[in-house]
Amino acid sequence: MEAVFTPRQVATALGVSESTIKRWVDSGRLRATKTLGGHRKLPQGAIVSFVRATGQQIADPELLGLVANAGSLDPESLQDELYDRLTDGDEPAVRGIMVRLYQNGLPIADLGDRLLSPVFRRIGQQWAAGELQMHHERRACTTVLAVLHEIRQWIAPPEPDAPLALCASPYTDYAQTPLWLLELTLLNAGWNACAAGAGLPLDQIYNAVQLHRPRLICLSATHVPHLPTFVKEVNEVLADELSANVSLVIGGCAVEGVRTTELRCDLLASCLADLELYLAKIGNAGVARVGV
Numbered sequence: 001m002e003a004v005f006t007p008r009q010v011a012t013a014l015g016v017s018e019s020t021i022k023r024w025v026d027s028g029r030l031r032a033t034k035t036l037g038g039h040r041k042l043p044q045g046a047i048v049s050f051v052r053a054t055g056q057q058i059a060d061p062e063l064l065g066l067v068a069n070a071g072s073l074d075p076e077s078l079q080d081e082l083y084d085r086l087t088d089g090d091e092p093a094v095r096g097i098m099v100r101l102y103q104n105g106l107p108i109a110d111l112g113d114r115l116l117s118p119v120f121r122r123i124g125q126q127w128a129a130g131e132l133q134m135h136h137e138r139r140a141c142t143t144v145l146a147v148l149h150e151i152r153q154w155i156a157p158p159e160p161d162a163p164l165a166l167c168a169s170p171y172t173d174y175a176q177t178p179l180w181l182l183e184l185t186l187l188n189a190g191w192n193a194c195a196a197g198a199g200l201p202l203d204q205i206y207n208a209v210q211l212h213r214p215r216l217i218c219l220s221a222t223h224v225p226h227l228p229t230f231v232k233e234v235n236e237v238l239a240d241e242l243s244a245n246v247s248l249v250i251g252g253c254a255v256e257g258v259r260t261t262e263l264r265c266d267l268l269a270s271c272l273a274d275l276e277l278y279l280a281k282i283g284n285a286g287v288a289r290v291g292v
């Protein structure tokens, strides 16, 4: 369950007065709830959103379950450190890096594209070269997924009328990190995101689309047994069957190098930043076949 704090606790942690916190809450800058007795309570996620949006410094982050700002805020320069911490299995240090970047306003897309993807690709290469073992890779995934889960709790729920996106990965693809990153990117962009799941046969994804009626489908492909078959099946089972008001965005390392003329989708993304741009282009209200 998400942690909640009193205005006094938040004031101490941020190094401002309690009346300043109450003023921010009453003016709507800082989201809070009220107890039956009328006392303000601040959820941890509301404080993180406020800090991300305003750049407010945190004098004592540990009081709020957050992390100190000591260290680089540049994702590229943190790749080596994250790789070392992940392969050492140092979970608090991994959390420290990821939460520090997030609380300082780094978009989820950048956390994925500029930090996690390059580090996991290196883990994959080192595994293929016999330098790392399977248990290193599995532990790295579990550790990162736990932090993404924590970040997920901090994002305010979508508005009731937010458009729905369905995220899935196809049969034999059990990579979860890309799916979590897609979901967080969508939620942060004001979309509602429904994770249909990893390793789904394409007809199951189609059935989930029929059930949930999303405006957007985000398909992530990390492990695909035979690429030409996958492309053919996506075209036949998904792309050709979708109604015109549903967009299909596909990405993932397995489809890198595939041409947009082969795979019929609205966007063949190479990274999460591509998705962010696409979301900005179509807006929250509707879907346009922009053929990027």
Ligand code: B12
Residues within 6 Å of the ligand: 112, 113, 114, 116, 117, 118, 120, 121, 122, 123, 124, 125, 128, 137, 141, 142, 172, 173, 174, 175, 176, 177, 178, 181, 182, 218, 219, 220, 221, 222, 223, 224, 249, 250, 251, 252, 253, 269, 270, 271, 272, 274, 275
């Ligand atoms: C972790 C991992 C696994 C784990 C995942 C566990 C979990 N709980 O998630 C598991 C155990 C499933 C696994 C298994 C296997 N794996 Co593996 N795996 C990886 C690894 C190391 C990282 C994948 C990952 O999570 N990356 C993190 C994400 C964030 O980064 P990303 O994938 O680059 O995604 C970015 C973009 O592509 C983009 N993106 C991704 N999807 C989408 C979707 C949309 C819509 C958009 C907009 C963007 C987008 O955004 C992300 C952020 O930038 C990769 C190495 C690599 N290529 O990265 C190997 C890798 C993919 N695996 C590989 C192999 C060989 C296997 C196995 C066959 C090993 C085996 N012999 O059993 C099995 C196959 C099992 C299967 N069928 O699923 C090979 C594939 C080689 C190939 N060309 O076929 C790789 C490349 C490793 C290597 N160098 O050899 N694997």
